Amino acid sequence: MKGPAEAPRPARPGAQGVVRGALVALAAFVMALLPSWLPTFSLTLLNLVAIAVMVVLGLYLLTGLARMTSFGQAAFMGVAAYATAILTTRHGVSPWLGLLAGLALSGGAALILGALTVRLKGHYLPLATIAWQMAITIVFGNLVAVTGGHTGISGVPPASVFGLELRSSGAFYYLAWGFVALALVGAHNLTRSRTGRALRALRGDAVAAASFGVNPPLLRLQVFVVAGLLAGAAGWLYAHFLRFVNPTPFSLDASITYLIMGVVGGIAALPGVLLGAGLITWLEDWLQGVLPLLLGRSGNYEVVALGLILVAILLFAPKGLWGFVERLLPPPRRAPPTGAGLTASRGGGAAGEALLEVAALTKHFGGLVAVRDLSFTVRRGEILGLIGPNGAGKSTSFNLITGAFAPTSGTVRYRGERVSGLAPYRVARKGLARTFQHPHLFNDMTVLDNVALGTYARTSAGMLASALRFDRAEERRAQAEAYKQLARVGLTEAAFARPSDLPLGKQRLLEIARALAADPEMLLLDEPAAGLRKAEKAELAALVRRLKADGVTVLFVDHDMELVMNLVDRVVVMHYGELLAEGTPAEVRANPKVIEAYLGSALEKRDAVRA
Numbered sequence: 001m002k003g004p005a006e007a008p009r010p011a012r013p014g015a016q017g018v019v020r021g022a023l024v025a026l027a028a029f030v031m032a033l034l035p036s037w038l039p040t041f042s043l044t045l046l047n048l049v050a051i052a053v054m055v056v057l058g059l060y061l062l063t064g065l066a067r068m069t070s071f072g073q074a075a076f077m078g079v080a081a082y083a084t085a086i087l088t089t090r091h092g093v094s095p096w097l098g099l100l101a102g103l104a105l106s107g108g109a110a111l112i113l114g115a116l117t118v119r120l121k122g123h124y125l126p127l128a129t130i131a132w133q134m135a136i137t138i139v140f141g142n143l144v145a146v147t148g149g150h151t152g153i154s155g156v157p158p159a160s161v162f163g164l165e166l167r168s169s170g171a172f173y174y175l176a177w178g179f180v181a182l183a184l185v186g187a188h189n190l191t192r193s194r195t196g197r198a199l200r201a202l203r204g205d206a207v208a209a210a211s212f213g214v215n216p217p218l219l220r221l222q223v224f225v226v227a228g229l230l231a232g233a234a235g236w237l238y239a240h241f242l243r244f245v246n247p248t249p250f251s252l253d254a255s256i257t258y259l260i261m262g263v264v265g266g267i268a269a270l271p272g273v274l275l276g277a278g279l280i281t282w283l284e285d286w287l288q289g290v291l292p293l294l295l296g297r298s299g300n301y302e303v304v305a306l307g308l309i310l311v312a313i314l315l316f317a318p319k320g321l322w323g324f325v326e327r328l329l330p331p332p333r334r335a336p337p338t339g340a341g342l343t344a345s346r347g348g349g350a351a352g353e354a355l356l357e358v359a360a361l362t363k364h365f366g367g368l369v370a371v372r373d374l375s376f377t378v379r380r381g382e383i384l385g386l387i388g389p390n391g392a393g394k395s396t397s398f399n400l401i402t403g404a405f406a407p408t409s410g411t412v413r414y415r416g417e418r419v420s421g422l423a424p425y426r427v428a429r430k431g432l433a434r435t436f437q438h439p440h441l442f443n444d445m446t447v448l449d450n451v452a453l454g455t456y457a458r459t460s461a462g463m464l465a466s467a468l469r470f471d472r473a474e475e476r477r478a479q480a481e482a483y484k485q486l487a488r489v490g491l492t493e494a495a496f497a498r499p500s501d502l503p504l505g506k507q508r509l510l511e512i513a514r515a516l517a518a519d520p521e522m523l524l525l526d527e528p529a530a531g532l533r534k535a536e537k538a539e540l541a542a543l544v545r546r547l548k549a550d551g552v553t554v555l556f557v558d559h560d561m562e563l564v565m566n567l568v569d570r571v572v573v574m575h576y577g578e579l580l581a582e583g584t585p586a587e588v589r590a591n592p593k594v595i596e597a598y599l600g601s602a603l604e605k606r607d608a609v610r611a
């Protein structure tokens with residue numbers, strides 16, 4: 001481990017927070033004064049920046065946090081812009097009612113599209129959003145009776161506040177940046193919440209996220225809708241600022257430009273959103289003026305220039321321009337959380353009674369039977385070892401128990417309740433926590449936040465509550481709980497390090513701390529000793545013994561016979577997918593079938609090496 005990363009920072013987070021707060025207040029003060037200093041042209045540009053920020057903020061949540069790419073945000077913007085334009089020009093409705101209608105329609109559209117597409121993997125989601133984006137642009141252009149076709153709808157009334165019509169750029173500036181301020185604060189709060197952590201965990205590792213109770217499709221859908229609503233609000237601002245709508249600002253080109261803004265500024269950080277939206281909006285405007293003069297002809301050449309900038313950023317600054325700036329700033333200092341953790345709610349039931357019952361479990365992979373007719377019971381309070389030579393079916397059994405695989409036949413019951421066939425997040429919420437053979441940790445979060453992820457199913461603040469910071473008390477307890485579990489595995493020194501700074505042995509302890517943060521009744525450890533040195537294995541074994549003393553039931557799947565035999569109460573041995581033997585370590589060690597299986601596989605390995 002890198003020494004300095006592990007050492008606790010000399011925490012003076014209070015002073016740093018005050019400085020940050022003062023800087024934000026100063027920026028807000030300067031922003032409030034800008035309309036009295038700047039010419040109309042600059043204010044108009046700033047209003048367009050504000051509108052872009054709203055859309056890119058949605059992309060921050062969608063792509064920056066959850067790594068879902070959408071090429072369709074301008075379409076959601078267009079849905080709200082057309083809704084308010086039609087209602088206010090043709091039906092005399094107030095622009096504020098137009099806002100409600102616009103948000104309802106853009107949010108509804110995101111809900112429908114999201115429900116259909118968020119389960120798509122890899123490139124299919126972006127492709128689906130392109131299809132949606134193109135379809136909706138065609139509707140805007142061709143449904144002439146409703147949308148005015150390519151001519152669009154003009155005469156959209158200005159929004160008014162307390163009877164004051166916001167006609168000028170200077171007046172509209174306060175409305176647009178007021179929206180931005182609210183959205184920024186909400187996004188900032190969300191990022192620091194249980195939802196923000198879960199979203200970051202979701203990126204590329206839905207299996208790990210589900211292991212502490214996150215429902216990946218639901219969370220993806222929620223964030224997709226929020227991004228749609230932010231784009232909808234931007235569309236409403238656009239319609240009442242320019243007072244004219246046509247299909248062009250809501251086309252695929254526009255959606256791509258918003259993505260470029262995110263990538264250029266740095267889509268994974270809120271300052272990057274502001275930087276990207278500001279820079280690209282200004283650059284686009286500047287290039288539109290300069291390029292025709294330089295090239296001697298007019299055309300959309302700024303698109304080519306923006307494309308080149310995007311390529312350069314992707315090559316030289318994959319984290320965007322904010323990535324550069326961030327490196328120059330001092331790292332944030334955080335103090336160890338204090339106070340009470342979360343209330344333990346599991347437990348009950350007598351030691352020794354059946355907790356997990358595996359009955360006639362079978363799993364086929366095509367023609368291969370990985371697990372055949374496997375039955376065993378884990379009793380409350382014991383450590384049960386599941387061992388077997390390579391390919392015996394241990395990991396498959398583990399995945400069947402935790403819900404990662406559905407069994408071909410047979411059942412798994414936990415506390416008498418059938419859990420086989422349930423989604424992994426549902427199994428996790430029943431009180432079964434797991435670790436992974438190869439640690440699934442999140443290096444863009446601190447060690448402490450990685451453990452706090454484990455509290456997901458024990459906390460309940462939703463997106464709105466988190467965005468409004470109503471989760472303050474719960475979040476404090478979740479952080480304190482995470483720290484408590486870090487202390488339990490002896491890792492508090494590394495609380496503010498990154499998981500990648502830790503050696504493998506400590507990463508495995510960190511995964512166990514995260515599992516413990518879920519307050520599990522039963523802990524399933526998948527080859528926790530693989531790749532560990534002798535001293536690390538001893539540390540692991542001591543921890544598992546302490547957990548047993550605390551009443552945690554453990555299913556310990558591993559190769560290491562010596563470790564398992566000295567640690568567990570009972571052993572289940574698998575061979576070629578079937579149960580070979582079951583009993584105490586002494587009974588199993590003396591079982592001729594076990595000796596033969598292990599000796600046989602050792603000889604096979606030796607022959608393979610010789611060959």
Ligand SMILES: Nc1ncnc2c1ncn2[C@@H]1O[C@H](COP(=O)(O)OP(=O)(O)OP(=O)(O)O)[C@@H](O)[C@H]1O
Nearest residue numbers: 365368370388389390391392393394395396397559
């Ligand atoms: N997703 C899969 N698709 C097809 N076959 C699989 C899959 N997962 C496992 N298998 C096969 O099932 C059998 C049992 O594999 P499994 O990984 O469960 O064994 P194991 O006892 O955990 O082995 P190891 O100790 O080497 O991890 C092996 O033959 C393996 O190749």
